[in-house]
Amino acid sequence: MIAQHELQIRTSGRGTYDISREVQDFVRESGISTGVCQVFIRHTSASLMLCENADPAVLRDMEAFMSRTVPDGDPIFTHTAEGPDDMPAHVRSVLTQSDLNLPVRDGRCSLGTWQGIFLWEHRVAPHSRRVVITVQGA
Amino acid sequence: MIAQHELQIRTSGRGTYDISREVQDFVRESGISTGVCQVFIRHTSASLMLCENADPAVLRDMEAFMSRTVPDGDPIFTHTAEGPDDMPAHVRSVLTQSDLNLPVRDGRCSLGTWQGIFLWEHRVAPHSRRVVITVQGA
């Protein structure tokens, strides 16, 4: 069996957005009990991340680390026509994930207790992001 | 066809643990000849890595690089209640992989000659880690 669905997610700019519920809902609706759920973002300036979902400080610290490692306006970058946050957004996307692949067990993604599925918007301005979910299994 | 199995791996603290044999054994037992093997870790402070498996110095250098890039006790971090290595463990996990996806060919993961599958424990203390292996194919 196979099921596929595209989500559209409107971001309010740089930051993390928990999409765990949307993904789990689609897996349940698919009726697939055992298999793999694939989540894919169709952009190169926003990405996906599995991260601790209990303490919001973790997400803030993650952003602080990434901002320091890939600073906006870094003079090393020449691709600057779309703004000082554009090339950093591409680098952040490459350092994290464009696709997540999650085991499906008993009809849901078998995440750990503290694992949340996040879309990470790397651009400062709000964007509309498309995410494709594909579930395969039995 | 689909086969799924959960491994439990007891780590003795920060470091890398070769799980290639456990993964290859399960693929062989699954009887699947051609497809994809998915390996997933159900934690956000330990991760998975494909890495050169011949010279132990490579794994030591990998750890040295990561320790310098994401230092324990970095004052940038505010999520410190669980110790100076906890937030770095989350960042290290995000910079590496929570899931690995390996082609299955002729009944085994078609790795390169020097590719090993490693669990990377990022916490200093020993932990028990759960890894889900899902094999799909024909």
Added chain:
Amino acid sequence: MIAQHELQIRTSGRGTYDISREVQDFVRESGISTGVCQVFIRHTSASLMLCENADPAVLRDMEAFMSRTVPDGDPIFTHTAEGPDDMPAHVRSVLTQSDLNLPVRDGRCSLGTWQGIFLWEHRVAPHSRRVVITVQGA
């Protein structure tokens, strides 16, 4: 349905190589309409990347960022027998991807408008690289 194919790609040394066409061609030939395409590189000193494919400056900036973050000849590295670019190549591979997983929709990888599939050669010398493509679906 399942289809699998190994590509051999000869690189002329460090840099990025667009393999989007090769991947899309194989998906089309597979006859699979809906599913997942998995791309895997059988090496630990070259990797895969989804990246913006319109402005070549993005790829140059990506290389500049990586060269600064993981410098050749870094004295932190002890695995130096194969040259000053060898251990950095392993680290770059771990920080990027060995496998990409792409949703297949309407008989092709459903990439975003600006997403290209790149092989990233991290060694300075030319190499021959093997990439396995596996398509599963209906």
